Amino acid sequence: DTGVSQNPRHKITKRGQNVTFRCDPISEHNRLYWYRQTLGQGPEFLTYFQNEAQLEKSRLLSDRFSAERPKGSFSTLEIQRTEQGDSAMYLCASSPGQNQETQYFGPGTRLLVL
Amino acid sequence: GESVGLHLPTLSVQEGDNSIINCAYSNSASDYFIWYKQESGKGPQFIIDIRSNMDKRQGQRVTVLLNKTVKHLSLQIAATQPGDSAVYFCAENTHAGTALIFGKGTTLSVSS
Numbered sequence: 001d002t003g004v005s006q007n008p009r010h011k012i013t014k015r016g017q018n019v020t021f022r023c024d025p026i027s028e029h030n031r032l033y034w035y036r037q038t039l040g041q042g043p044e045f046l047t048y049f050q051n052e053a054q055l056e057k058s059r060l061l062s063d064r065f066s067a068e069r070p071k072g073s074f075s076t077l078e079i080q081r082t083e084q085g086d087s088a089m090y091l092c093a094s095s096p097g098q099n100q101e102t103q104y105f106g107p108g109t110r111l112l113v114l
Numbered sequence: 115g116e117s118v119g120l121h122l123p124t125l126s127v128q129e130g131d132n133s134i135i136n137c138a139y140s141n142s143a144s145d146y147f148i149w150y151k152q153e154s155g156k157g158p159q160f161i162i163d164i165r166s167n168m169d170k171r172q173g174q175r176v177t178v179l180l181n182k183t184v185k186h187l188s189l190q191i192a193a194t195q196p197g198d199s200a201v202y203f204c205a206e207n208t209h210a211g212t213a214l215i216f217g218k219g220t221t222l223s224v225s226s
Binding site: 004006031033035040041042043044045048055056058091093099100102103104105106107108110 | 157160163207211214218
C-alpha cells in the first residue's frame with residue numbers, strides 16, 4: 001500500500017502523559033499536513049511541512065504540541081501533558097508540493113485522554 | 115466568517131437513486147474545492163476536485179457543480195449504492211493557501 005500511513009491507529013492515555021504519533025506520507029510527496037478532527041466536525045488544520053521545514057502553524061497548535069519532520073520524509077506529532085480536550089482523531093495528509101493540490105489523508109490516530 | 119458549510123447534516127436515499135449533497139462557502143477568495151468521503155473510523159478519501167475556472171467536472175458516477183455567483187458547490191452521485199454511505203465533506207482552498215478549510219459534513223445513508 002503506497003498511501004499515507006499513521007501509527008498508532010488508536011491511543012488511550014491518562015491526563016498529563018505525553019504521546020507521540022507518526023505519519024509516513026506518500027513517497028516523494030514534499031508536503032505533509034497535520035489536522036485534528038473531533039466528533040461530528042470536519043478536520044481542522046494544525047500545521048504543515050514543506051520537506052523538513054515547518055512553514056505554517058494554526059493557532060490551534062498550543063505550546064504543548066510539537067511536530068517534526070527531520071529528514072523530510074516521515075513526521076511526528078507530540079502532545080505533552082495531555083488534557084481531556086486533546087481527545088480527537090489526528091489526521092495526516094500529504095501532497096506533491098504546491099498550493100491547491102489534492103491532499104491525501106491517512107487513516108488517522110484516534111486519541112482518548114482519560 | 116471564512117468557513118465552508120453544508121446545507122443538510124443528513125441525507126437518506128434509496129439504492130439506485132441519485133444523491134445531491136450541497137455546500138455553501140463564504141470566502142470569495144477560495145478558488146479550489148475538493149469533495150471528500152469519510153467512512154466511520156477512516157480518514158477522508160478524495161472523491162473529486164474543481165477549480166474556479168470551471169463550473170462542472172465529472173468523474174465516475176460523480177459530478178461536482180460550482181456556482182461562484184452564489185458561492186455554492188454540489189456533489190451529485192448517480193445510482194447511489196450502499197457502499198456510498200458515509201460522511202461527505204467539501205473543503206476549500208485559496209490560491210495562496212495551504213490549509214484546507216472543511217465544513218461540518220453531510221451524512222449520506224443509502225438503504226437497499
